[in-house]
Amino acid sequence: MTKGPAVQKMFDAIAGRYDLMNRVMTMGQDQRWRRFVVEKARPPEHGRVLDLATGTGDIAVLACRQRPGLAVIGADFSQNMLHEAQRRFALEAVSWQACDANCLPYRDQSFDAVTFGYLLRNVDDSLAVLREVCRVLKPGGRVVCLDTTPPDKSLTAPLVRLYFRFGIPLLGRMIARDKAAYAYLTGSTMEFHRAEELASLFRKAGFSEVGYRKFMLGTIAVHWGSRA
Numbered sequence: 001m002t003k004g005p006a007v008q009k010m011f012d013a014i015a016g017r018y019d020l021m022n023r024v025m026t027m028g029q030d031q032r033w034r035r036f037v038v039e040k041a042r043p044p045e046h047g048r049v050l051d052l053a054t055g056t057g058d059i060a061v062l063a064c065r066q067r068p069g070l071a072v073i074g075a076d077f078s079q080n081m082l083h084e085a086q087r088r089f090a091l092e093a094v095s096w097q098a099c100d101a102n103c104l105p106y107r108d109q110s111f112d113a114v115t116f117g118y119l120l121r122n123v124d125d126s127l128a129v130l131r132e133v134c135r136v137l138k139p140g141g142r143v144v145c146l147d148t149t150p151p152d153k154s155l156t157a158p159l160v161r162l163y164f165r166f167g168i169p170l171l172g173r174m175i176a177r178d179k180a181a182y183a184y185l186t187g188s189t190m191e192f193h194r195a196e197e198l199a200s201l202f203r204k205a206g207f208s209e210v211g212y213r214k215f216m217l218g219t220i221a222v223h224w225g226s227r228a
Contacts, residue, residue: 004100007122008077011055015080019056019088026216031058033146033215033222037115038062040144040224045069047112050136052076052101053119057085059146060094063115068093075099101129109138117146121192130205137227143207149195149214149221161190195221 014021022030037059043049046069051060053076060074075097076082082096099105101119114133120126133143151161193201195212198221202210207225214221 002124003122004077004102004124011076011078012080015056015078015084018081018084019058026220029216033220034059034062034117036213036222037117037144037146038066040222041113041115041142043067043070043113043142047071048110049073050075050104050106050111050114052099052104052114052116052133053122054085054096055081055117057089057092057094057096059115059117060085061089061092063113064092064094071095073097075101077101102132104132104136106136108135109141110136111141112138113142113144115144115146118148120145120147120198126193126198127201127205130201130207134206134227139227141227143202143225143227145198145202145223147198147221147223148192148219149198150190150192151218152194195223198223 011018026033041049041063043063045067047067048071049060049063051063051072051074054060054074055076055078057074060072063070064072072093073095074082074085076085077098077100079098082098085094086096101116101123102125114137116133120129123129130143137143195214199210199212202223202225206227208228210223210225212221212223
């Protein structure tokens with residue numbers, strides 16, 4: 001059974017409180033990570049940027065504001081998330097589009113940069129999605145990915161795991177009124193690729209100059225790479 005329909009339904013259900021939950025869960029750090037994503041993407045002036053799993057549009061809009069000449073597409077398969085993005089950023093020059101990251105409706109070598117936040121842990125085949133991203137990137141184009149990563153063994157790891165197991169679902173029930181959705185998101189973090197494993201998938205998909213940086217006690221990672 002594929003994740004797609006259930007994940008789509010879940011994000012449609014939490015769209016209205018998604019931003020507030022992100023701010024609370026990350027103690028306000030999520031916007032800093034998104035700015036780092038845009039900095040790493042380094043699109044050229046007047047280039048084309050695709051922000052996949054755009055959610056409520058933060059990364060797409062940050063790209064627009066940092067480089068006003070860019071053509072930016074914010075794409076997601078949750079219609080409610082796209083409606084929330086359009087409501088929040090009605091005056092921004094972003095083209096909001098519905099699409100599935102497993103089969104992108106764009107020509108080969110269409111974009112100078114592709115960004116995405118919290119996409120890969122919600123798909124069935126990370127490598128297949130990364131290859132599809134590579135297909136739509138121009139030679140020399142950049143991919144930048146923001147996602148959770150299982151914490152490494154450390155003195156703080158038990159506390160981090162307790163927060164993920166109990167704290168986030170509790171916040172989900174109190175703020176988003178959906179404990180089950182945030183219990184799923186917690187589980188998907190713990191079962192996701194470790195940072196070096198994901199970097200290896202980037203290389204296997206055809207990207208070079210692959211690197212990553214961790215944040216928030218090693219539970220968040222930003223990966224990047226270039227298409228040859």
